[in-house]
Amino acid sequence: MSAASRASLNTATVKHATLEEATQAAAEAGFGAVGPWRDRVQEVGAAKAARIIEEAGLRASSLCRGGFLTAISPEGIEAALDDNRRAIEEAATIGAPELIFVVGGLPAASAPGAGPRADASAADRDLVATRARVADRIADLVPFARDHGVRIVLEALHPIFAADRAVVSTLGQALDLASPFAAAEVGVVVDTYHVWWDPELRPAIERAGTEGRIASYQVCDWVLPLAAEPLNSRGHVGDGYIDFATITRWVADAGYAGYVETEIFNEEIWAPPAAETAATVLDRYRTHVEPFLSTPK
Amino acid sequence: MSAASRASLNTATVKHATLEEATQAAAEAGFGAVGPWRDRVQEVGAAKAARIIEEAGLRASSLCRGGFLTAISPEGIEAALDDNRRAIEEAATIGAPELIFVVGGLPAASAPGAGPRADASAADRDLVATRARVADRIADLVPFARDHGVRIVLEALHPIFAADRAVVSTLGQALDLASPFAAAEVGVVVDTYHVWWDPELRPAIERAGTEGRIASYQVCDWVLPLAAEPLNSRGHVGDGYIDFATITRWVADAGYAGYVETEIFNEEIWAPPAAETAATVLDRYRTHVEPFLSTPK
Structure with a gap:
């Protein structure tokens, strides 16, 4: 794989583009892959999504996302398992080897969609039990994912x-949750936005590499002040406080040789045409990430 | 110490009150202590501050705060050391056995005051080196603090x-930074708002107890949505997502028998008269914290 082709454009970075538009923009800019979200896959169907990506000469680096596994009620659990089985099938159909899991928050506080958040007074606050349920649901889903050739990828x-x-808050915790399973069954993603602050990040990345579990490296920057909606507060690589040179070296030294996906949620970055955003993203990747991907021989 | 008297009112929770007003409100509500901020101490002078607290029949549970230790330049380092030596003297004068340290963020991004934040483009992004400088500055200050009978208390x-x-982000990291020093010299604070999410919280609290380093237990709640200024996004205990029963039991089981300080930054909570806020804070403490402070015999 050439260095340039390791760049992948997550479709959430060009939120207003269809899958075809996002894939076109990515191919023209020089990306080697796209990382589609399920909404963009579902609106054309997984089979056609696979053709769109293939005909653009690209690969699907991952599918975003499964997860939201923290329900307590039997109906809630079954609904989550059903939805995740569909996500696994979609990942298999589009040829995405990895399905990213955002595991969900405290029950009742968890907001998978964009709707208003639940009242805290209705929330179950038992974080320890919630995390244990996540482990149980992963165990429920691993055989189905394995049968479909899809790896479950836990995102802190x-x-x-x-x-x-997401009640998974550190890379180390994601690795602990993955540990009962084979590396080919459950991996982890290193997303700079989520883990850059972690004092245990370097050993966690080393451990992830040793265990063969680094399934994806995602990049975007921590910018301040936070946006009113913190979900959409991410910045272009280089615009914020994250030390991409250092973290990228750690990921490379851990043996990761796969795609580097840029995934940015930010209203201002969504506003320009997809081609313009794709070009900016690739430029930032080439400046701040690519030079640090090769470990010295 | 009776159970009720373990409650301490941090003056930041009644931000608009003078030290005298805050102390009066705390005493009338039934608190056993106040946790003053330096601004409220400095405006009357440390000697008078000590009298105000003593005449109200209260103790100073801690002084907030020293720290902001991440400067790179020799002048910046010397200014930080000077300011912290003054803070140590103030803590000694008011009889606060503990001086809370907020260690500061990345250089140039760090905003000790309320002023506008620096541009990210000017920031030094080397988090590893920044954390190493914090360790160096703590070593610089420990002898001075020891000589004044004041314990430096690291806050994640x-x-x-x-x-x-603050580049100290977890209780475990705070304990690692404290480890070169005696427990009487450098302790840690367990602040629910900052550490509730940590998957390693329970073992970190156990370790802090075993090492004799739990110097303070601070409580306030994680509420959503975040305030526009995330610093002021804290809620009354019981209004958010934190499991106070569980964390309080962990702290009690670790052997902590000191004050429980409520420290809330929130424009809406600052608006009512200090007496009203103090009464609410003590009510929440009695409901959500106090019942879990006693470990079974």
Whole structure:
């Protein structure tokens, strides 16, 4: 794989583009892959999504996303398992070897969609039990994913999202959750936005490499002040406070040789045409990430 | 110490009150202590501050705060050391056995005051080196603090503040920074707002107890949505997502028998008269914290 082709454009970075538009923009800019979200796959169907990506000469680096596994009720659990089985089938159909999992927040606080958040008074606050349920649901889903040739990839989210989006908050915790399973079954993603602050990041990346579990490296920057909606507060690589040279070297030294996906949620970055955003993203990748991907021989 | 008297009112929770007003409100509500901020101490002078607290029949549970230790330049380092030596003297004068340290963020991004934040483009992004400088500055200050009978207390701040307020992001990291020093010289604070999400919280609290380093237990709640200024996004205990029963039991089981300080930054909570806020804070403490402070015999 040439160095340039390791760049992947996550479709959430060009949120207003269809899959065809996003894929076209990525191919023209020089990306080697796209990382589609399920909404963009579902609106054309997984089979056609696979053709769109293939005909653009690209690969699907991953599918975003499964997860939201923290329900307590039997109906809630079954609904989550059903939805994740569909996501696994979609990943297999588009040829995405990895399905990213955002595991969900505290029950009732968890907001998979964009709707208003639940009242805290209705929330179950038992974080320990919620995390244990996540482990149980992963165990439920691993055989199905294995049968479809799809790896479940656990994403640690920044602790700012621990209440409402993901009770997996560190890379080390994601690795602990993955540990009962083979590396080919459950991997982890290193997303700079979510893990850059972690004092245990370097050993966690080393461990992930040793265990063969680094399934994806995602990049975007931590910018301040936070946006009113913190979910959409991410910046272009180089615009914020993250030390991409250092983290990228750690990921490379851990043996990761796969795609580097840029995934940015930010209203201002969504506004320009997809081609313009794609070009900016690739430029930032070439400046701040690519030079640090090769380890010295 | 009776159970009720373990409650301490941090003066930041009644931000608009003078030290005298805050102390009066705390005493009337039934608190056993106040945790003053330096601004409220400095405006009357440390000697008078000590009298105000003593005449109200209260103790100073801690002084907030020293720190902001991440400067690179010799002048910046000397200014930080000077300011912290003054803070140590103030803590000694008011009889606060503990001086809370917020260590500061990345240089140039760090905003000790309320002023506008620096441009990210000017920031030094080397988090590893920044953390190493914090360790060096603590070593510089320990002898002076020891000579004044004041313990330096490291506060891990939520990772949301890693860029601009504190590069110490977990309790475990705070303990690692404290480890070169005696427990009487450098302790840690367990602040629920900052550490509630941490998957390693329970073992970190156990370690802190075993090492004799739990110097303070601070409480306030994680509420959503975040305020426009995330610093002021904290909620009354019980209004958010934190499991106070569980964390309080962990702290009690670790042997902590000191004050429980409520420290809330929130424009809406600052608006009512200090007496009203103090009464609410004590009510929440009695409901959500106090019942879990006693470990079974």
